[in-house]
Amino acid sequence: MPAMTPDDLAGYLADLGIDSTTVTHPPLHTVEESQALRGAIEGAHTKNLFLKDKKGRLFLVVAPEDAVVELKHLHVRIGASGRLSFGKPDLLQEVLGVMPGSVTPFGLVNDHPPRVTVVLDAALMANETVNCHPLVNTATTTIRSADLLAFVRATGHEPLVIALDEAHPAG
Template sequence: MPASRQDLLAFLDGLAIDVTTRDHPAVFTVAESTEIHDEIPGGHTKNLFLKDKKGRIFLVVALHDAEIDLKSIHQRIGAQGRVSFGKPDLLMEVLGVPPGSVTPLALINDRDAQRVTPIFDATMMEVEPLNFHPLENTATTTISRQGLLAFARACGHEPLIIAVSDKQGAV
């Protein structure tokens, strides 16, 4: 059974990671979340659940307006051949969230299997604080960069901080 929002917030509290969570109407896309960006300060993000030809899974996390070239990102993240978006059933199996709720906080659901390689865009990691869904798209959780890194490490993941965004092509 995947962790719930309450499980996640309790886990963060147990790690002494300071977060604030604000409820709002469900949002499924970056475009739908523009109003929330105006109300909640900090960096707002998008999350790409990607799979390479060998079946390796990557979670690429970048600022909401970052341009990411899917034709060349495999070279930056060390994927085998081009990447494609992971299917919804794989997303639910691995991270325990449906499309529209993808978040690096879902790494809580990959603590045992360690199937996901988290990639945090270097530009995003210059912004303070950062905002993510707390496993559901009806709220936004604000966390510091260091808190995000501490959380990922507590889940058994060492995130790769790589410059994946550029002005070459967009997702």
Template sequence: MPKTREELFECLDSLGISHPTKEHAPVFTVAESVSLRDEIAGGHTKNLFLKDKKGAYFLVTLEENAEVNLKTIHTLIGASGRVSFGKPEALMEKLGVAPGSVTIFCAINDPQHEVTIVIDAPLLDHDVVNAHPLRNDATTSIGREDLLRFLSHTGHEPLILKVST
């Protein structure tokens, strides 16, 4: 059973990680979330759930306006051949969320470490990173170092690479 937002917050609390969260109407795209920028400081994220030809999965987290060349990203992230977007059923199975709610916090729902977490290096230029807390009706702010500590706690050592163009 996927973790709930409350269980995510309990995990962050147990690690001593501050996680202010702003409730808002559900947002499904970066364009829909632009109105929140004045209310929530820090780097805002977008996430790509990708699958390679051999069935390996990747969660790529970038700054919201970053662009990625999907025809060449596989050479950077260690994928076997070109990647495509993972299907919604696989997203739910592997990371416990529906499309529109994909977030780096989904690492908590991957105890088998079946998904490689990739962070676009420029995102970590921000002291604070903002992401959905497993649902797209809120935004949680977390310190850059705390995010990395959270990922380590989940058993995910992210690939930190410049994947944006």
């Protein structure tokens, strides 16, 4: 099945009863570019990491844009097998249907059957609204954090919600 388009995603969100607002903008590839061109988009903005462990398990870590995600110890906290590395662009395209620079929890709509373990940062989810790319990096979609959780579950994923900034375990 071909990956969803941003318009397909908007329809999917509407079908779920999720209100969203999307703003188009020039392509944004990094958090820094996003911050520079953001304008007045309210709510928390995300950093999204597509990761793979030593056994090939896939993870999508969704955190606030300014979060420091310690990959060196994250595998212990999320139940991964060994250290984590970034998933290759072709795997990202195959599983989430997006290109590097467009990684987003909305890509989970393309992950069927579900292969990705979703990790949502508790601090991010404490915000009223969250902003993510709608499958492309030329727009930003704003939804309520509770609706992001509902969306993730509707795609067949049960997210792990943890505080990524907590001290890592010894070892």
